[in-house]
Amino acid sequence: MKKLIDLGVLPIRRRSSKGYTPHLLILFRSEKRHVFGIDTTPNEDSHRLLITHAHSDHYGRSAMASKKSVASEKTAKALEILCGRRFVGTTFKVGDNLDMDGVRIRTHPTGHTIGSTAFSWENEVGTTILATxxxxxSSHLPRCDVLVTEATYGDPYDPQCRFKDDIGAFKDAIRENVAFGAYSFGKAQRAVKLLRMLGYGEEIVMDSKSLELTRELMEHMGPLADLGENGKMRIVPPRYLNRLPDHLDKFVLTGRSCSHQRIQISDHLDFDGLMEMVHDCNPEVTILYHPPGGRPTKLAQYLNEKGFTAIPIDAITNVMIH
Ligand SMILES: [Zn+2]
Known part of the structure; x- marks a missing residue:
């Protein structure tokens, strides 16, 4: 923590009567004092709420109604479809530079979902902060001094945290009368893109939410149709697979164990990928702020053993109480 103070950065957690609120506030100075929220809910203290992507564990529903919210155009569009209400914050194209209250923020793609964005900026002592x-x-992420990142597959001793996407198994599964289980936002669009990349040109049918997200967020994805119509290739959320006819071949696209046949396709870096990202971004301090549970602590311990400096979110003791 002392290193962070030298770098002019103060991470803060917020607590209400219900416990900790998600993720972080980052306090720093440029010309004046700023507090940026990272994937957290709106609050009086922060000047800006940076939303990295439209998965529900990375924004509060309430962030939709806050003018302080900042998200990419595609993230905002996905949020509008998922929440059924208008996003009133600031939007940008991934790659744009933003001026937020006199702070220049750069935006970088992370390849996690459509519209997913990392944000970087400099404080008054020249520290570059990157929140991913x-x-x-991670190939488009810049070097930084303070890295705020995830640890979804951050357990060095869990074999399930080391994997490669099994595109070969996915390709082998492409046949008539197949159904892929994929979450509506993120995995479903990855599946459509993969099918088209692998040369599948016929119609893909999807449940209505996945279809709306795919049509609104992607271009040139060939013929897509609603699940009500007959189709040989289906993509639905994993929990829908049981409702589909028994004669279909059913696969879930996931890195986790499940009751159907699974194909290893992930939206995340595996453990080795996380280590490579930290190595390439070369920060003086890494803050592991996601997901809830023990993984941020495990990855922080490993990084500290390897000579990096890392802090899991659970070790952040600066707390604002509301
Ligand atoms: Zn996510």
């Missing part, structure tokens, strides 16, 4: 959200592809 969830990451699938």
């Amino acid at each position: 959200g969830d990451v699938k592809d």
Whole structure:
């Protein structure tokens, strides 16, 4: 924590009567004092709420109604479809530079979902802070001094945290009368993109939410139709698979164990990918702020053993109480 103070950065957690609120506030100075919220809920203290992507564990529903919210155009669109209400915050195209109250913020793609964004900016002592959200592809991330990142597959001793996407198994599963279980936002669009990349040109049928998200967020994805119509290739959320006819071949696209046949396709970096990201971004301090549970602590311990400096969110003791 002392290192962070030298770098002019103060991470803060918030607590209400219900316990800790998600994720972090980052306090820093440029010309004046700023507090940026990272994937947290609206609050009086923060000047801006940076939303990295539209998964429900990375924004509060209430963030939709806050003018302080900042999200990419595609993240905002996905949030509007998922929440059924208008996003009133600031939007941008991933790659744009933003001026937020005199602070220049750069935006970087992370390949996790459509519209997913990492944010970086500098404080008054020249410290570069990078907040990534969830990451699938770290190759576009810049070097930084303070890295705020995820640890979804951050357990060095869990074999399930080391994997490669099994595109071969996915390709082998492409046949008539198949159904892929994929979450509506994120995995479903990855599945459509993969099918088209692998040369599948026929109609893909999807449940209505996955279809709306795919049509609104992706272009040139070939023929797509609603599940009500007959189709040979289906993509539905994993829990819908049991409702589909028994004669279909059913697969879930996931890195986790499940009751159907599974194909390893993930929206995240695996453990080795996380280590490579930290190595390439070369921060003086890494803050592991996601997901809830023990993984941020496990990855922080490992990084500290390897000579990096890392802090899990549970060790952040600066707390604002509301
Ligand atoms: Zn996510």
